[in-house]
Amino acid sequence: MTEKETLLSIEDLRLYFRTTQGIVQAVDSVDLRLGVNEAMVILGESGCGKTSLSRAVLRLLPNNVDTYSGDIYLEGENTMEMADEAFRRQIRWFKMSLVPQAAMNALNPVLKVGDQVAEPLIVHHRAEKEEARNQAAWMFEKVGVPVDFLDRYAFELSGGMRQRVALAMALITLPPLVFLDEPTSALDVLTQANIFNVLKNIKKELAVSFILITHDIATSSELADSVAVMYAGQIVEVSDARRFFTDPLHPYAQLLMSSVPKLKVEQEPTFITGQPPSLINPPSGCRFADRCPSAFDRCSEEPPVFLVDGQQVRCWLYRAKGVRA
Amino acid sequence: MTLELNGQPSNNIPAELSETQQFRSDGPASAATSRDVLLSVQDLHVWFELKRWGFLNAGHVRAVDGVSFDLHHGEAIGIVGESGCGKTTLMKTILGLYQPVQGNVRFDNQDLSELTTRDMQTYRSKAGYVQQDPYGALPPFMTVERILSEPMVIAGIKDRNVRDQRIREVLTEVKMTPVDDFLTKFPHMLSGGQQQRIVITRAMILNPQLIVADEPVSMLDASVRVEILRLLQRLQASHHLAVIYITHDLSTVRYFSDRIFVMYAGKLVERANVNDILRHPLHPYTQALLAATPDPDYRNALTHRELPPGEPPSLVNPPEGCRFHPRCPKKIEGLCEVEVPPNFEPAPNHYTACWLFR
Numbered sequence: 001m002t003e004k005e006t007l008l009s010i011e012d013l014r015l016y017f018r019t020t021q022g023i024v025q026a027v028d029s030v031d032l033r034l035g036v037n038e039a040m041v042i043l044g045e046s047g048c049g050k051t052s053l054s055r056a057v058l059r060l061l062p063n064n065v066d067t068y069s070g071d072i073y074l075e076g077e078n079t080m081e082m083a084d085e086a087f088r089r090q091i092r093w094f095k096m097s098l099v100p101q102a103a104m105n106a107l108n109p110v111l112k113v114g115d116q117v118a119e120p121l122i123v124h125h126r127a128e129k130e131e132a133r134n135q136a137a138w139m140f141e142k143v144g145v146p147v148d149f150l151d152r153y154a155f156e157l158s159g160g161m162r163q164r165v166a167l168a169m170a171l172i173t174l175p176p177l178v179f180l181d182e183p184t185s186a187l188d189v190l191t192q193a194n195i196f197n198v199l200k201n202i203k204k205e206l207a208v209s210f211i212l213i214t215h216d217i218a219t220s221s222e223l224a225d226s227v228a229v230m231y232a233g234q235i236v237e238v239s240d241a242r243r244f245f246t247d248p249l250h251p252y253a254q255l256l257m258s259s260v261p262k263l264k265v266e267q268e269p270t271f272i273t274g275q276p277p278s279l280i281n282p283p284s285g286c287r288f289a290d291r292c293p294s295a296f297d298r299c300s301e302e303p304p305v306f307l308v309d310g311q312q313v314r315c316w317l318y319r320a321k322g323v324r325a
Numbered sequence: 326m327t328l329e330l331n332g333q334p335s336n337n338i339p340a341e342l343s344e345t346q347q348f349r350s351d352g353p354a355s356a357a358t359s360r361d362v363l364l365s366v367q368d369l370h371v372w373f374e375l376k377r378w379g380f381l382n383a384g385h386v387r388a389v390d391g392v393s394f395d396l397h398h399g400e401a402i403g404i405v406g407e408s409g410c411g412k413t414t415l416m417k418t419i420l421g422l423y424q425p426v427q428g429n430v431r432f433d434n435q436d437l438s439e440l441t442t443r444d445m446q447t448y449r450s451k452a453g454y455v456q457q458d459p460y461g462a463l464p465p466f467m468t469v470e471r472i473l474s475e476p477m478v479i480a481g482i483k484d485r486n487v488r489d490q491r492i493r494e495v496l497t498e499v500k501m502t503p504v505d506d507f508l509t510k511f512p513h514m515l516s517g518g519q520q521q522r523i524v525i526t527r528a529m530i531l532n533p534q535l536i537v538a539d540e541p542v543s544m545l546d547a548s549v550r551v552e553i554l555r556l557l558q559r560l561q562a563s564h565h566l567a568v569i570y571i572t573h574d575l576s577t578v579r580y581f582s583d584r585i586f587v588m589y590a591g592k593l594v595e596r597a598n599v600n601d602i603l604r605h606p607l608h609p610y611t612q613a614l615l616a617a618t619p620d621p622d623y624r625n626a627l628t629h630r631e632l633p634p635g636e637p638p639s640l641v642n643p644p645e646g647c648r649f650h651p652r653c654p655k656k657i658e659g660l661c662e663v664e665v666p667p668n669f670e671p672a673p674n675h676y677t678a679c680w681l682f683r
Contacts, residue, residue, distance in 0.1 A: 039626070045546040046517070158636055159408070188407040188573050193617035193630045200629060215546055218576070218618075221625045241623040259548050261576040262620045263603065269580070271552040275516055 004035025006073075007209050008057075008177060013070035015049075015056040022280040023066050026052035028233040030070075031305075034226075036176070039203060039210040041220040041241075043256070044230035045276060050213045051101065053230070054179045058098055059087055075176070093124045093173045101181040103166035107154035113162075114140075114150030117169045124173060139168040142205070144198050160191035164198065174206065181213045196222040217260050221245055229253045232276050232287040239311035249313040252288045286316065363567045364396040364419065364535060368428035371411075371418050375641065386640045388414035389425075390591035398534070399565040403578035403599075405614065406588035407637055412571050415588070416537050419569065420452055421445055432535070450480045453528030455538040455557075459520035463512040469523055470508040476530050495526045499556060518549035522556065529560060535567045536560075542577060554580055575618045579603060587611045590638050590648040596668075597675035607677040609633075610649050647680065655681060 015027040026049040034040050044050045055061060057072055059079075072079045074095055079087060097120075100106065108116055117139060118132035127135070137147050143164040154162055163183065170178050180199075184192040200223065202208060214220050220227070224241040229250060237250040248254050255272045262269070274291040277283050283290065289299040298316040305314050306322030313322070371389040374382060388411040396402060406412045417423050419430055421437050430437045432448060440448060456462035463472055473492045482488055496504045499522045512520055521541060528536055538557065542550040558581060561568050570581055578585055578599065585602045587595040587610065595608040606612045613633045619625050633652040638644050644651055650661040660680050669682040 045548060160636065189575070189614055189617045190407060190632055191636075193619070193632055197629050197632070200626070217547060218621045221621045221623060222619055223626055224623070225626065241626060245621050245623040256548060257621065259551050260621055261551065261554075261580060263576040263579070263615065263618050264620050269551045271550075271555070272548040275518075 004038055006033060007036045007038070007075060008032070008034040009071075009073040010057065011071040011073075013053070013056055013072065014067050015052055015061075015065065016067040017062070018064045018066040019280070024279045025233050025282060026279060027056050028282075030235050032228060032235065032238065034177070034209055034211065037203065037207045037209055038225045039199075039212060039223045040226045040228060041212045041214060041224040042228050042230055043214065043217060043220060043253075045215055047276060047279075048230045049233040049279070050230050051181055054098065054181060054211065054213055058092065058096055058179065059084070060098070089124075093120050093175060095175050096177045096179065097170040097173065097175045098179040099166050099170045099181065099183055102186065103181075103183075104159055104162035104186070107162060107165065109154055111153075112151050113154055113157065113165045114152075117150075117165060117172055120169065120173050135172060136168070139172050140165075142198075142202060143168045143171070144194075158191075159187055160194060163187060163191075163195055167195075167198070167202075171202065171206070171208070175208070177209045177211070179211045179213065182215075183212070184219060185214070185216065192219060193222075199223055217256060218262075229256070232282055233279050234287060234314065235312075236288065236314045237312065239313075243309075243311055249308060249311055249318065250288075250315050251292045251294050251317070255293075286314075361398050362395045363398045363400075363433065365431040365434075366395075366415075366419065366428070367393050367431070369393065369415070369418060369425050369430065370427040371414050371423055372426045384641050387591050387643060388640060389418065390640075390643070391428075392588075392591075392593055393428075394586060394593065394596065396535075396567050396569065398567060399561075400584070401561055401566075401568040401570060401582045403570045403572060403582035403585045404588055405572060405575055405578060405585055407573055409637055409640070410588045411591040411640070412588050413539060416539055416569065416571055420454055420537060421448060446480070450476070450531040451533050452535045452537065453531070453533040455521075455524055455528050455536060455541045457540040458544050459517060459524045460512060460544075462524050463520060465512055467511070468508065469510050469512075469515075472512075472523065473527055473530055476527060480531055491530060492526075495529050498529075498560070499526050501526070516549075517545050518552060521545060521549075521553050525553075525556065525560070529564075532564075533566070535569070537569045537571070539571045540573070541570070543572070543574065550577065551580075557581065575603075575614060576620075587614070590643055591640055592648060592678065594649065594679065595675075595677040597672075597677075601672065601675050605672070605675075607671060607675065607682065608649075608679045609653050609655050609681075611677075647678070657681070 010030055010032040013027055013030045017024040017026055030053060042050045070080065079091055107113065114133060114136050117136040121127040121132040121135055122129060137150060140147050140150065145161055145164050184195050203210065210223065212220060212223055226240045227244040228235050229237040231252050237253050248257050258270045259272060260269060272291055277287055285300040286303050289295045294317060303314050303316045305312050305325040306318040307325045308318050308322035312325060369389055369392045372385040372387050375384050375386060377383040392415060404412050414423065418425055424438065470492065474488045477488045493504050501507050501522055542553050545553060554577060560566060572578055582599055585599055586593050587608065589610050595611045602611060606615050617630055617632060635652045638648055646662045646664050647666050650656050657680055666678045666680045668676045668678050670676050671682040
């Protein structure tokens with residue numbers, strides 16, 4: 001996991017929102033590191049802050065932000081020190097782009113999909129229309145959309161094709177990092193497998209890094225080089241895919257893994273009792289302690305991150321086995 | 326040119342139906358067990374008329390095209406298929422929301438199309454419906470108590486105390502306790518899992534014999550999915566319910582159903598017991614579905630999946646012969662694209678509509 005050159009490094013990132021009920025700690029002190037051409041999966045239940053994390057990195061923020069702090073180094077440069085306009089001109093679409101949740105339903109219904117895919121090039125790279133269209137045609141080929149679909153409208157395409165168009169749009173400026181927010185959650189099994197085949201190809205051919213945000217563990221393993229598990233605004237485990245899918249460390253990750261219904265293995269899935277805590281006044285100490293089967297008295301203290309054989313885990317159970325990070 | 330889809334399926338049976346009609350019976354299996362059959366679907370065709378400029382006929386969407394099966398008392402079946410294969414239309418026809426253009430649905434030996442409005446209401450109290458998106462299925466301006474008493478009011482249970490008692494009984498059964506905490510809540514105050522429990526409670530409140538669940542867990546988080554599936558399983562066993570579980574996710578069906586039906590482009594292509602389908606899938610489409618469903622495993626990222634090319638066909642002009650033939654890796658030239666495959670029974674009680682097993 002550490003051999004690859006660092007592309008993105010997030011340090012102590014916090015994003016809190018103001019609401020009428022109080023401050024929501026959506027992203028709370030997140031540290032992450034992503035290598036060049038690496039695909040990282042951020043796993044978590046709905047409401048755990050995984051979408052907010054991607055918004056924080058891309059600085060796509062709503063109006064009610066209370067705290068927005070930390071450091072984000074992208075190719076060695078601290079983007080948190082940049083002004084909004086500089087960030088828009090130099091980072092967004094150039095260095096990082098996003099395929100938002102339900103992107104396939106967000107395509108403009110009155111624009112031809114080819115024009116929509118070409119638009120970021122025209123806006124950000126000041127490309128000529130002709131040139132941008134050619135680039136769009138090339139990108140369509142890469143994501144597996146027939147080139148004659150350039151002149152179609154979104155409603156003429158199937159869900160899988162629209163999702164590919166959304167992906168082409170995010171890739172058209174060839175950014176080194178693409179965020180994928182639940183890219184296949186509304187698609188059928190075969191289409192889903194197809195999209196992941198496309199993503200694997202693109203990762204190989206264009207050397208892009210992906211951050212894949214999802215709650216679907218089984219499909220996330222299709223792309224993952226490494227996995228970060230998020231719970232109640234915090235990252236509770238980071239490890240490489242091989243270790244994670246065979247032997248997750250954090251009790252939450254273990255329970256999550258055993259809650260996946262499996263097709264090829266005989267195993268009764270279990271479920272996690274209770275609900276994630278509110279992010280308005282999260283419990284002090286470990287946030288998973290209430291639902292954790294192996295909780296003990298130490299869990300009332302905030303657990304630090306322990307390093308166990310290269311896996312990072314935020315859990316007191318590993319105080320003896322690991323070293324403090 | 327504009328194409329519009331009518332809200333209701335067309336009632337005038339088009340001429341082309343007689344040519345494409347390919348009804349074959351199940352053979353001995355359906356006859357032998359007819360005694361305890363609860364629901365019987367025979368040669369069901371549900372077509373929607375397409376209109377051009379609002380009045381010209383522009384063909385039909387053959388959403389369900391020749392489906393037959395029997396469902397016994399207390400049996401759980403899973404209908405698996407991709408979106409657009411007609412599984413939701415099939416379900417809505419079973420619930421009496423759509424009228425078939427041909428064929429019929431019989432519940433307790435009564436043809437649904439022959440029921441009077443009053444009898445239809447009785448039928449609806451015997452067939453509960455669990456929707457896919459719990460938040461969309463619950464009226465946002467009603468409290469849980471009102472949502473749950475509504476079906477009983479419509480069914481004519483006038484005594485408030487009886488209704489209250491029933492609500493408490495069912496809520497306790499789905500483990501929404503303490504009941505009083507939930508009665509006054511609105512749907513948005515509940516988590517996704519709790520909302521889905523309310524939807525299930527509402528389906529159960531009139532003590533139905535049949536529950537139709539349309540992707541009941543696909544909108545929920547992984548950690549609560551299993552909880553909801555277990556709940557349905559428990560209710561099914563304790564009330565001897567017949568359940569039709571509709572999904573596109575094969576990995577959840579196995580924990581729930583006795584039999585799996587695989588549907589493709591408006592037709593059932595394979596029917597068998599859960600383990601037979603999962604261990605020995607026969608139809609190439611079923612095999613493709615199974616191959617595309619991942620289990621969590623890091624090795625998935627290292628290889629590409631073999632998938633059938635293309636996409637499901639348009640149901641307006643479905644392919645001749647077997648509807649899967651344009652995508653099928655095992656196509657038999659000169660046969661699959663010409664003639665519609667009948668149901669074969671290569672193994673006992675394992676039916677598949679594929680020429681490979683002729």
